[in-house]
Amino acid sequence: MSAQARYLLLVSPLMEHSPAFERAAALAKAEGAALHILAFDYLEGLATAGLVNEQALEQMRLGYVERHHQWLEDQARPLRHLGLTVTTEVAWVENPLKELLIRLKEEPMALVIKALEHESLLSRLMFTSLDVHLLRECPVPLHFVSRVQHGLPRRIVAAVDPFHRDGRYEGLNDRILHEATKLATACDAEVEVVYAHDLSDLSTQEYGFGSGAGFFSSEAAKLLFAEQGQAFNDLAARNGIPPEQRHMILGSPAKVLASYADAYNIDVIVMGRVGHRGLSRLLGSTTESLLYKMPCSVWVVSPERFD
Structure with missing residues (x-):
């Protein structure tokens, strides 16, 4: 037992x-x-x-x-x-x-x-709050509660980035989906999976792309989009997420996730973190910035291995 x-x-x-x-x-x-x-x-x-x-x-x-x-x-x-x-x-x-x-x-x-302790932007710039320290260093799942419409969450979103290429975080997306589906099962809630991708982000540099309108009309951009979609669908499929609950949305991750949570009355968004150095991708800086911007509560999953 x-x-x-x-x-x-x-x-x-x-x-x-x-x-x-x-x-x-x-x-x-x-x-x-x-x-x-x-x-x-x-x-x-x-x-x-x-x-x-x-x-x-x-x-x-x-x-x-x-x-x-x-x-x-x-x-x-x-x-x-x-x-x-x-x-x-x-x-x-x-x-x-x-x-x-x-x-x-x-x-x-x-x-x-x-x-979640709501603090002014000036205060956050001058001092690192306990919330942010916990976000960066807590080794177990961490749930920041900003408001509660329902005691048990009814609508849950898992935010993933299947194109993260740092080997230290292999398996983190699966952990995010595991936490989200486990939470949804316990709460008899719905879970949606969102991949907010920005083709002008750093990932484009890995493919030798620059910024500008020329990139978005190129065949290479279409190929990258297709590869991202395949990676997203493979991730969702192996975690038992049906196609109708998968959403791949073009745009800045922070804006996409905040807008989605507001539009669909989301109770909790489950995200991951990838450390606090060079925060520039969805699973890093987005989590930290969204902490004070989301219209819902946030559930943070840490990597199994992080040095």
Whole structure:
């Protein structure tokens, strides 16, 4: 008998109830998983207060952590009444990313769920948020919840790039489709597969093409389009995706995916990442930029091997 899967819901230190609670509970119930709710607390002013003796400071810290833990227990109580196995924890940690990555190695989780923290463009340019750090480094599937129309997703899109030529990411598209179909099965939802391709992208350089109208009218461009279509259909077919659920759309991946999600009322888009150096293709920079632009939640799949 296999062990019960465990999901981690990472929550804000601000004691705010987010849509991620509803999504985490619905997914855990559908998959029969246990749910661990974790908050990382650290108040710089309290941690470095120089006018308070160490004993009083420790009492203040413990009191704050206890109040937060009680708040989490209040959120967990109705979930337990639904039959879910729910545990809660508050940890006083200065570097939450480092602590989380250590925990994921020591206590494997099947999924990390977190509410997306919407920040200004200026803030994102000046500081790398925890969300982006997680996007780049989380070794397990990561679900960013931005809004929830339904507790369980009803419409799911898997975004793939079958023409990615870096051998380090071989099999990533199959993992994306596996995660998407597994999620759809658990939620009794529909899954569509989208390959948003841009013939003026870097892949054209691999074939010796330049940019401009001449490229798009050339026989070579038609050949590249046909090869991309064949690679996409082969990928979808071996993962059991029927033809009517495959969509190969010409255009910038970021724009195509955002428009598709908005037009078809998508609940979750499942994407992959290929590291955070030289982000220029769909499975890299598109995931990071779409994090704050998508009209739906995002499910991120990491490669099995990434150095």
